[in-house]
Amino acid sequence: MPNRKLTFRVFRHNPYDPQSAPRVQKYEMQETPRLTLYGALTRIREEQDPSLQFDFVCRSAICGSCAMLVNGRPRLACRTLIEQLPSRINLFPLPFFRLVGDLSVDTGTWFREMGQRVESWIHDSEPFDPDALEERMPNDTAQTIYELDRCIECGCCVAACGAAQVNPTYLGAVGMLRIARFLTDPRDDRADSDFFEVVGTEDGVFGCIGLLACEDYCPKGISLTTQIAYLRRKMALTSLRSSSNGKGASAGAQHAEKAKTAK
Amino acid sequence: MINTDVLVIGAGLAGERTAIELASQGFQVIIISLVPPKRSHSTAAQGGMQAALGNMAKSQGDSTDIHFEDTVKGSDWGCDQDVARLFVNLAPIAVRQTAAWGVPWSRVEPGPRKLPDGEVVQELLEKEGLIAARDFGGTKKWRACYASDGTGHALVYAMDNVTLQLGIEVHDRAEALALIHDGQRCYGAVVRDLRTGELRAYHARATVIATGGHGRIYGHSTNGIINEGTGMSIALDTGVVPLGNMEAVQFHPTGVVPGDILISEACRGDGGYLLDKNEHRFMPDYEPQKKELASRDVVSRRMVQHMRKGFGVESTYGPHLWLDIRHLGKKHIEVNLREITSICRDFLGVDPVRKIVPVRPTQHYSMGGVRTNIAGRAHGLAGLYAAGEASCWDLHGFNRLGGNSVAETVVAGTVVGKSIARDLEWLDFPYSEQAVAAMAEDTTQMVQERILRLRAGGKEYVYDLRNQMSNVLMEKVGVFRKGAELQEAVDELAELCQRSKHLGLRSSGVGANPEVAAALRLPGMVRLAFLIAYGALKRTESRGSHAREDYPFRDDIHWLKRTLARWAPGADLPTLDYEPVRITEMPPGDRGYGESKVLAVEEKVRA
Ligand SMILES: Cc1cc2nc3c(=O)[nH]c(=O)nc-3n(C[C@H](O)[C@H](O)[C@H](O)COP(=O)(O)OP(=O)(O)OC[C@H]3O[C@@H](n4cnc5c(N)ncnc54)[C@H](O)[C@@H]3O)c2cc1C
Ligand code: SF4
Ligand code: SF4
Numbered sequence A: 001m002p003n004r005k006l007t008f009r010v011f012r013h014n015p016y017d018p019q020s021a022p023r024v025q026k027y028e029m030q031e032t033p034r035l036t037l038y039g040a041l042t043r044i045r046e047e048q049d050p051s052l053q054f055d056f057v058c059r060s061a062i063c064g065s066c067a068m069l070v071n072g073r074p075r076l077a078c079r080t081l082i083e084q085l086p087s088r089i090n091l092f093p094l095p096f097f098r099l100v101g102d103l104s105v106d107t108g109t110w111f112r113e114m115g116q117r118v119e120s121w122i123h124d125s126e127p128f129d130p131d132a133l134e135e136r137m138p139n140d141t142a143q144t145i146y147e148l149d150r151c152i153e154c155g156c157c158v159a160a161c162g163a164a165q166v167n168p169t170y171l172g173a174v175g176m177l178r179i180a181r182f183l184t185d186p187r188d189d190r191a192d193s194d195f196f197e198v199v200g201t202e203d204g205v206f207g208c209i210g211l212l213a214c215e216d217y218c219p220k221g222i223s224l225t226t227q228i229a230y231l232r233r234k235m236a237l238t239s240l241r242s243s244s245n246g247k248g249a250s251a252g253a254q255h256a257e258k259a260k261t262a263k
Numbered sequence B: 001m002i003n004t005d006v007l008v009i010g011a012g013l014a015g016e017r018t019a020i021e022l023a024s025q026g027f028q029v030i031i032i033s034l035v036p037p038k039r040s041h042s043t044a045a046q047g048g049m050q051a052a053l054g055n056m057a058k059s060q061g062d063s064t065d066i067h068f069e070d071t072v073k074g075s076d077w078g079c080d081q082d083v084a085r086l087f088v089n090l091a092p093i094a095v096r097q098t099a100a101w102g103v104p105w106s107r108v109e110p111g112p113r114k115l116p117d118g119e120v121v122q123e124l125l126e127k128e129g130l131i132a133a134r135d136f137g138g139t140k141k142w143r144a145c146y147a148s149d150g151t152g153h154a155l156v157y158a159m160d161n162v163t164l165q166l167g168i169e170v171h172d173r174a175e176a177l178a179l180i181h182d183g184q185r186c187y188g189a190v191v192r193d194l195r196t197g198e199l200r201a202y203h204a205r206a207t208v209i210a211t212g213g214h215g216r217i218y219g220h221s222t223n224g225i226i227n228e229g230t231g232m233s234i235a236l237d238t239g240v241v242p243l244g245n246m247e248a249v250q251f252h253p254t255g256v257v258p259g260d261i262l263i264s265e266a267c268r269g270d271g272g273y274l275l276d277k278n279e280h281r282f283m284p285d286y287e288p289q290k291k292e293l294a295s296r297d298v299v300s301r302r303m304v305q306h307m308r309k310g311f312g313v314e315s316t317y318g319p320h321l322w323l324d325i326r327h328l329g330k331k332h333i334e335v336n337l338r339e340i341t342s343i344c345r346d347f348l349g350v351d352p353v354r355k356i357v358p359v360r361p362t363q364h365y366s367m368g369g370v371r372t373n374i375a376g377r378a379h380g381l382a383g384l385y386a387a388g389e390a391s392c393w394d395l396h397g398f399n400r401l402g403g404n405s406v407a408e409t410v411v412a413g414t415v416v417g418k419s420i421a422r423d424l425e426w427l428d429f430p431y432s433e434q435a436v437a438a439m440a441e442d443t444t445q446m447v448q449e450r451i452l453r454l455r456a457g458g459k460e461y462v463y464d465l466r467n468q469m470s471n472v473l474m475e476k477v478g479v480f481r482k483g484a485e486l487q488e489a490v491d492e493l494a495e496l497c498q499r500s501k502h503l504g505l506r507s508s509g510v511g512a513n514p515e516v517a518a519a520l521r522l523p524g525m526v527r528l529a530f531l532i533a534y535g536a537l538k539r540t541e542s543r544g545s546h547a548r549e550d551y552p553f554r555d556d557i558h559w560l561k562r563t564l565a566r567w568a569p570g571a572d573l574p575t576l577d578y579e580p581v582r583i584t585e586m587p588p589g590d591r592g593y594g595e596s597k598v599l600a601v602e603e604k605v606r607a
């Protein structure tokens, strides 16, 4: 039966309150069985300090709301069991993202902008026909896309990334993952060359310093570095092709090729 | 004041689908949401989305008619049959459209396939690559389309991507606190910015409530912790919009303790046992035939019954029971029950291969909500609409079929979006923008005063009242209900309603302070809790998830009707009215499952 006295040292700051200055506040509580950081923080808010800001929605590692630095490492607070932590627990907000207050950061705005930048939607010129059967797709292709679609936009990878800390316009491993997801999808008409401007630069694949932190901290275990390497190869090839024939590889031809490999 | 054609409150599947329909018809839409859209609770749906595509061996011969029957039976004849018909007809199109938007639906792989019970079926070559489906409780055919183990996630991401594509404005971290209206027409809402704590008014020609379920009123719920029913309560606050069937609340037998994370039916489907504090397997004592495999409602009720007899395990987090899957073996558990295994290991620190898992029945779905007509127009207030779990469109009656609610969000979003577009084109009547500005000013002022009163400090603490409210619901308005206890619940909740007028803050209340948010929500939550208890007390029958121990029969003679609750501003008590349920194709009959008997019209004739 776990029964330690827990000490939380929590970053506090409310940027919208002119009286507030960043500080660390200490909370203590008795450990109870099967407790997660979600349970512990909720208890602190209800029993000790109702002003404490943090974000949870699903409390089951599905919604990506609750990433924070737990003893210095980015992770989902809801999937962090207290019994696996020492009794002194330091909690800080994720770096890189704008602070909303205390442990809450504005990942939503950053991810929406990322989505706009990579045009995170299916580019398809055919209008939807409500009377037609669905277009067929091999189950393997669906599975592959699903694997690349599993990101929950928690921000751990960006918070851990050295390149992002020095370059605020860096797309992040997650942005590149998103591009790989649409490049793999046979329903999307875009070709490699269509992504070159967004990702074939220092803000994308050529800005990555390859220290793998993103992958180490991704709570969904997505193979981010594999995706970055895949994109880097594609982008290197695209720049090669465009310098040899003066333009990017023809989108139509590439799309046909993508559809073929997918089927 | 921010002006827009349409204000959509809620960015889950229902809200976003509505917004997409309108934006693609050229209307200006703003979505507001407590959280970034992709964090909405819709992402948590894992099981699937019902639509009669008929692509699997086990769905051969499926049709919209059979889906209709399953839905009506599931609802225990409480649903609106016109709505159910419209829904089943549109669900296949809805699924296919999301496929075009990028959802990686799992697909049919032809060839023989062995099912868990040993039966071997042949998936057809001609169906190769079409959208696959899986089995889900309460359906005759396999009909739940799924994207691996993340149906809701994949749907939400695809839907949100379309809102990006259409350039729909989303204001996240924003909470609607009051509707702007004059008792006849709705003109938008007053919203609190959850980053700064500031209030702002949105003026809209049409306003949509798509705020999801109210699960968190019950302390123990599988719902996301933001599902507090505020959208329903701001509609109720108008005094003219009724909430339908609030007493209809669905429970799930296996939420884990603590945390209330849902573990799927599969744990019982594959042969898991439920044990009591003596590690005795008790389900066969109550249900010798079906044991743990009886329907959701039945298992939940038996669990509560057994805990009430004193066989629950006492814990810091209240009484619970055990789920035991150890006998299924390490390989089966880790391969076939992978999700359940990771929930137990990651969120409880319990390895289900070696240990038993603490579970108890947990609130899961709210069938009740803002009462609308088939086009999604809210009763009582022109210009107000509702869609998704926040609404009582009434597809689900007294019991929602698994997989029908995700499908409902997408279908209803489309239907409601279209009807708003029509209303704005043809039915829009002119009004004075000046008058609206004054109304918006008044409403903002009213909310501001509520905040000032909280800061001035009443004696009640928000989390104390909240816990008392949850306990009353959980203990007295749960899976089993009976008159005396419901009466107690009604009395206690009436008192909590009064006490919730005297909330005071313990913190400064400056900026985006979460205590202010909680304190602003609580009085509305207590009113919803009251409606649930009051509706349940008055409904002297058992229907679907509403199970009265003192009235164990479904009573079609007196109760083939829907509860409508209104609450006049300032009144101590709500008023309940009833409207008939529309029966068009399928007269009331036997569900063929569940334990409640039917008091049918014929019996009355004979008697
Ligand atoms: C664990 C779990 C599993 C499930 N699995 C399935 C399944 O497999 N199949 C199925 O069909 N159904 C399932 N359901 C049910 C289904 O997921 C929900 O009914 C459905 O997703 C609800 O969608 P919605 O759009 O109505 O609401 P939600 O997705 O809950 O969205 C509500 C939105 O409203 C916003 N909001 C709320 N209040 C306010 C306010 N006052 N101001 C501004 N914004 C507000 C929120 O921020 C959010 O964006 C499951 C439910 C649970 C709990
Ligand atoms: S591998 Fe690249 S993207 Fe990942 S953390 Fe390192 S620099 Fe960032
Ligand atoms: S890639 Fe992984 S770490 Fe990065 S945002 Fe997505 S889920 Fe989080």
Ligand code: FES
Pocket: A055, A056, A057, A058, A059, A060, A061, A062, A063, A064, A065, A066, A067, A076, A077, A078, A079
């Ligand atoms: S609360 Fe959803 S991921 Fe942690």
